[in-house]
Amino acid sequence: MPGTLTQQKTRRRRATLAIATFTLTALVCGLTHHAPAKGKPGGGDGEGVNLDDFTFAFDGSGSIYVTTMDDGNRVKIASAKGGNMESPSWSPDLNPDPGYQGLIAYLNYQGDHVDLEVTDGNDSQLVRYFTAADPYPGGLESDVTLSWSPNGQEIVFVSDANLIVAVEVVTGSHRILLDFSDDLGPDTQDVTLSPSLMAYSRRGDIWAAGYHINEAGLIEFNAASIVNLTNTPVYRESQCSYSRDGTYMSYNRLVDLWEIVVLDLFAMEEMVVV
Numbered sequence: 001m002p003g004t005l006t007q008q009k010t011r012r013r014r015a016t017l018a019i020a021t022f023t024l025t026a027l028v029c030g031l032t033h034h035a036p037a038k039g040k041p042g043g044g045d046g047e048g049v050n051l052d053d054f055t056f057a058f059d060g061s062g063s064i065y066v067t068t069m070d071d072g073n074r075v076k077i078a079s080a081k082g083g084n085m086e087s088p089s090w091s092p093d094l095n096p097d098p099g100y101q102g103l104i105a106y107l108n109y110q111g112d113h114v115d116l117e118v119t120d121g122n123d124s125q126l127v128r129y130f131t132a133a134d135p136y137p138g139g140l141e142s143d144v145t146l147s148w149s150p151n152g153q154e155i156v157f158v159s160d161a162n163l164i165v166a167v168e169v170v171t172g173s174h175r176i177l178l179d180f181s182d183d184l185g186p187d188t189q190d191v192t193l194s195p196s197l198m199a200y201s202r203r204g205d206i207w208a209a210g211y212h213i214n215e216a217g218l219i220e221f222n223a224a225s226i227v228n229l230t231n232t233p234v235y236r237e238s239q240c241s242y243s244r245d246g247t248y249m250s251y252n253r254l255v256d257l258w259e260i261v262v263l264d265l266f267a268m269e270e271m272v273v274v
Contacts, residue, residue, distance in 0.1 A: 049075055049121035051102050057088040064088050064106050066121065077121050083110040087137075089146035089155070091118075105146050105155050105169075107137055116146075116155065116167060127155070128172040135159035135174060147193045153217045156198070158188050164200065166219050177221045190239050194246030197265075199229070204236040206251050229263065237261070 054066035054075070064078040064085050078085055091103040105127070108115040114137055116127040130136050137144045137157050147156045154166045156177070164178040180188055180202070191200040198221065199208040210225040229249070230237050240251040249263045250273075260274045 049077055051077075051090075051104065051121040057090055057104050059086045059088055059106070064104065064119070066104075075121075077104070078106065078108075078117070078119050078124050080108060083108055085109070087144045087146050087157075089148060091148050091152045092150055103152070103169075105148065107144060107146070116172075118169060126172075127169055128167050128174065135163050135165045135176065137165075145190050145192065147191055149193060149213065149219055150195045151213060151217055154219055156191055156193060156219070158191050158200065162188060164188065164191055164198075168218065175218070177219065178223070190241075192241050192249075194242035194249075196246060197242070199240045199242065199249060201238040201240055201251070204238075205232065206230045206237045206240045206249070208249075 049066075051066060053068070054073075055069045057064065057066050057077075059065070062080040062084045063076050065074055065076050067074040086107050086109065088104050088106040091105070103118045103120055105116065105118045108117055112131070114130045116130065116137070117124045118127055119125070128134075136159055137146075144157055148154070149156065149166070152169070154168050156164065156166045159165045162180040163176055165174050166177050167174045177198075178188075178200075187204075188200055188202045191198065193199075193211075196210060196212070197208050198211050198219075199206060201207070206229045208227055208229050209222060211219050211221045214220045230251075230253075232253075236254040237251045238254075240249055242249050247265055249265060251261055251263070253259050253261050253272075259272050262271050262273055263269070264271075
């Protein structure tokens with residue numbers, strides 16, 4: 001595609017990538033497995049946790065934590081009882097509709113079912129209870145990615161590696177936005193939303209499609225607008241994520257080693273950052 005980096009540029013950055021990958025891995029491991037947590041626990045007991053005071057949300061040891069930029073104040077805001085909590089995702093803060101700001105969505109795995117829940121840092125509320133008969137979040141060995149619609153009214157995720165599903169926060173009702181069940185070898189994952197585009201990784205490429213928010217505040221998806229953004233048969237891209245304004249996208253690319261790529265969506269030019 002236009003703007004694809006040359007093999008020469010890729011080779012020059014591999015040494016940097018190895019160091020950066022180790023640094024990022026060490027940081028993530030330090031966040032998700034460090035114990036005990038610093039600060040007062042939230043966990044729904046009314047301790048007065050204000051999510052505005054924190055920068056990051058992450059899962060570790062089966063619970064959900066928030067922390068500051070320097071990790072100087074780490075607080076547990078939701079704790080699993082016999083299950084495992086994963087995939088925290090902050091609600092949007094760019095002109096959100098009233099009632100949807102300052103929430104964190106996460107998945108609570110309980111063996112025979114999984115709950116989609118949201119918390120304000122103190123009290124958690126059930127959005128939807130999923131059983132095996134539902135479009136169950138997951139289906140891959142990788143983590144499930146939760147992505148909020150721009151108005152905070154819906155949460156989108158990949159189910160069983162072949163469905164992209166939207167769940168309305170207030171009602172818990174779900175809609176299937178994309179269905180790849182008839183396509184052999186499904187491996188869809190990492191769905192992410194910008195203010196106007198939905199992207200996901202599938203079959204080693206990054207795909208995107210346009211959508212709009214209808215009068216009911218729900219996502220209306222345009223299947224005819226699906227396009228393969230990367231189209232790199234010899235490489236593998238995954239873990240796509242939009243910038244806050246939707247003008248850039250980042251993703252991982254496997255050449256010989258993993259590298260992090262940023263794509264300018266207006267110029268359609270790529271830049272390897274590590």
